[in-house]
Amino acid sequence: MVEVHLWSGLRSLTGGQQVVEVEAKTTGDLLRELVRTHPQLEGPIEAGVSIAIDGRVIATGLTEPIPEGSEVYLMQRLRGG
């Protein structure tokens, strides 16, 4: 299981939870499982999110592995100028 830390603005979509647990080996798994277990997260995930794994920000990739025990944060999709 991966503990996923959400940004606090998402708590209203997860019944107040800011940390949710899902089964995932990759970033793609993680997003799919998040939507499956918390359907209301589909909105923000569709709008675009990035995932930080042990501090490394994965901007868009769905195939990045998530090592056992890593610290995982969901973040708003990053943009640049």
Added chain:
Amino acid sequence: MDYHSPASFAEASALAANATGVTRFLAGGTDVLVQLRSELVTPDTLIDIKKIDGVSDITRNADGSWTLGVAATGAEMSEHAELSRDWPGVVEAMDLIGSTQVQGRATLTGNLCNGSPAADSVPAMVAAGVTVSVTGPDGTREVAVEDIPTGPGKTSLSKGEVISAVNIPARGNNAGDAYLRFIPRTEMDIAVVGVGVSLRLDGDTVTEARVSLGAVAPTVLLVEDCAKAIIGSTLDDAALDALAAAASAACNPIDDKRGTIEFRTEVAGVLAKRAAKIAYARAKGEKA
């Protein structure tokens, strides 16, 4: 748009008198082309006066006065050492307009006829007592610079009239002029406030003075109260404060993208003091 390049002012005047629609004279073109390009003013008739003989000449007359051709550019004025020595304020005011590139084209006459209350050279010319020769269907008359603009974008010139020369008086002794403007950057801006000062001394005492303000009213102002505030003084602090107060009191500015009423009113006083000090130092032959 029809483009003409007449060979004389009489011809230019006749072209303008007989033209229909919007007529513009083209000297340096640094305002006319901007207006044309942005479609603010698309003249039906454009009369280029630069092919007229002598329009670029800068001439010192026997009595010490100066006659400038209407197409003499800011760059040519700045490069003229004698003119710069006589009338540093007028030359510097002209030099403040736009970039080096604009200086290569812009003229005193164009700056005046554009009718902007923020035109840099105009307060300096008004302070200096400059007049212009106006050629029209009925011949040529001489008009004080302060009588040319009548409001933003408007002049007292009537149909068929064209400015044919700029006349700067003889500088005389113990006299100096200066022009300062406020802009937020160091270059390339339109004046938020402009102040021209010309004065003459007897010893340390100011005996003659003309002070004019730009960008604080619909037209450039010649402010008598400012002159009174320093005439008879040695430009001591009390006189300077009185000058600043008179300058601020004369302001009737607007709030716009370039500055607020409060700012313009306040800074008019500040610049009046600073410009007066420079003119005073110049009159005493000090470097300023």
Added chain:
Amino acid sequence: MALDDRKTDFTFVGTRPNRPDGLDKVTGRAKFGADMSAPGMLHGAILRSPHAHARIVKIDTSKAEALKDVKAVVTRADFADVPFKPGLAGEFWNVLENVMAGEKALYDGHAVAAVAATSALAARDALKLIEVEYEVLPHVTDVDKAMAPDAPVIREGAADYSVPEGMHPNVVRYHESGHGDVDAGFAEADLVLEDSFVTEATHQGYIEPHACLGLLGNDGKGELWCTTQGHWIAQKTCAALLGIETSQLRVTASEIGGGFGGKTTVFIEPVALALSRKANRPVKLVMTRSEVFRATGPTASASMDIKIGMKKDGTITAARGEFRLQGGAFPGAPGDMTAMCAFAAYNLTNVKQIGYDVMANRPKQAAYRAPGAPMGAFAVESVIDEMCNKLGLDPIEVRLKNAAHEGTKASYGPRYERIGLVETLEAAKAHPHYSAPLKPGQGRGVSCGFWFNHGGETSVTLALSEDGSAQLMVGTPDIGGSRASMALMAAEVLGIPYENIRVTVADTATLGYNDVSHGSRVTYASGLATIKAARHAVEKLCERAAAKWDIPVEAVKWENGCAVPSGPNAGDFDPMPLADITAKMGRTGGPISGHFEATPEGAGVSFGTHIVDAEVDPETGKTTITRYTVIQDAGKAIHPTYVEGQFQGGAAQGIGWALNEEYIYGEDGRLQNSIFLDYRIPVASDLPMIDTVIVEVPNPGHPFGVRGVGETGIVPPLAAIANAVSNAAGVRMKQLPMSPPRILAALKDNG
């Protein structure tokens, strides 16, 4: 990436050779957006709304169409006629709506119709004959007013899932994040300071207006030449808006005359293509400067509330920020980015940040260098500076005390990898600038700044020639010398001279998808792909050598441009230079190329610290920047001169934003200052030399350690200058720009 894969000793990287396109750029022969023409070409022009908000009742183009010089007129109807791919929605829909107004004109300058004619003058003249009937609607341009209950609604239903109930429909996105308990943190503080800040919208101000040349036939095949930061996004967007297949539109990026984020989307390109399709001739469209200001992306304006608690020793106990960003008549203002970046420089136990994306009757905001971050840094770093003043603490010491470092839980959530903030602060403290005496009337300010940086889709091909030279094709337009950086990295891997590498920005038909030149990603991502493409070519070179020597490829390694046996056991062969291998490559297996494509994830965040001295004229409120020093972590500077250039450029834009640049709207909602004369960007005489210090804390996510440098440099200046000005003037400046009237008014209010 494994550390042993990382390179630390370099031959080419870190040197400062002449850029490959230098000659083109100094002789006037480089072709920018407006420099291209085509046989039979028409010139386009666009009619724009004079109203901030108006319903378009009717457009009559018949008089314009009747002119013999006019070959096509288009309005939104010409786009809607197109059988769109199903589901033109989301950002594509927003872009279409921005490119050509639909039912309503949403801002002053919004395009409503366009003409193609035989000359530019004829096109402009024809616009005057198009009659548009408007029903003028109430408008709003200020962010706080746009959120007020009585504000006119820009568009119903634009808000997404994130907006809490009860907010005005103009609030379209909401972000909240942080950790800890801020109230508890404030209770622990010796000093709690709360204040509000405002910044105006500014424009990227690139000197080259948008320009393009489009050709589209009714067979759905087209060509587009345009000035853009990303021609694949232009391709994808134009194809969607015109209802053609993406691959049928070939887009070539011209040389680009500045972008800074503003050329990451399309404005005139779909219009040129629509006109071309209708006229069946190539159409060139070039914006005027006024169009650029009125209708292309400025950055967002912002209104912000900050509260920070601090102990007497400078320890920050809690921080809270609320950031309201106005991004024009469409969703997109980066309130979330502002919030996430605002406190990112600090190691905070208790932090909370809220960001709003608010619509108003202004042009659609576009990215501008670290979009969203500078405003937040202005507010936060101003409060920290004020607290340092109140507590008598040194501003760099306080920042060092609270600085984020490797392992710190970032204000936006995760823990940092190796970062270089502390190194920039230490370098600032040690810099002679920081201890130089100030003259009366001068003040000094410092600020930190943070930006995420970006990777993005990247595809690079490197092909070797028989003579041993290399051609490198990248897909990221070169805005500031990136060809030089790419050639240096390729030279480093191949071991051939820098001059032997020709770098080309490939068109969309010759390379796979590449994300835009944005997010400080070019040297990072295209650089990473260049290194890997070169390594790919090296593998093949080693294979050819192995075959020739008849030893296993594992027994061959690449050194100084030659294949060599990997060790004494591999055999005794003379080094085989690259050119010897490529000379025979046609007969030893065929041409040799290297290729790499990926979406690299590991851009590495970046920090900078700026020091600035300012002098304020107390009688006029005019500010002069007397000294400026930029210190920033570049990870690894590939071409240090161009890294310095990025630092200096960011600082200069920041100086403009801080002091004089702003969008000024009249009561009528029209932009008042749409020319350079009145939109006052810094001129040469406004600025001092800008000193730079390149800190190098390698990014673990790049083979050579590169972190992007393009954006972070604009984050600290607003606050650093505000702090310098406030310290010089003796009054805290809370609104940007700090124009002379504002400073003078503040001085008066302060007595």
Added chain:
Amino acid sequence: MSKLHVTTTVNGDEVDFLCDPRETLLDCLRDKLNLTGAKEGCGTGDCGACSVTVDGRLVCSCLMLGAEAEGKTIETVEGIADGDVLHPLQQKFIEHAALQCGICTPGILVAAKSLLEKNPNPTEEETRYWLAGNLCRCTGYDKIIRAVMETAEELREAS
């Protein structure tokens, strides 16, 4: 609307073109003579990207009509190099990375050349004010100013 026939000298070549009276010299250089080195950044004389010299005088070609070019001698960025030998300013701009995007570069080179012809020994302040009408948004001007001043120094040493 009748067109005007204009004969002029550009970079030493006698050329002629037909133009609408409303067309600027910049329009004519770019669209009639295919000299696209001068750029239109603003059309109002505020950015200097269109800088050329006319009879030796530095001007914005967007602030001059094509019709006014009759009989004049015009120099543009395309005429700065001497054959295949770059002008020292051009060389120095490349060496100093005094350009990033390069859109302002042609105008700045024309303006800087004009400065050094008039004043071979400019101070930093003089250089900055002379170039104040040439906007650059990329560099912060630092490397541009250094390149101009170093070129001036080298030219002085060489003469």
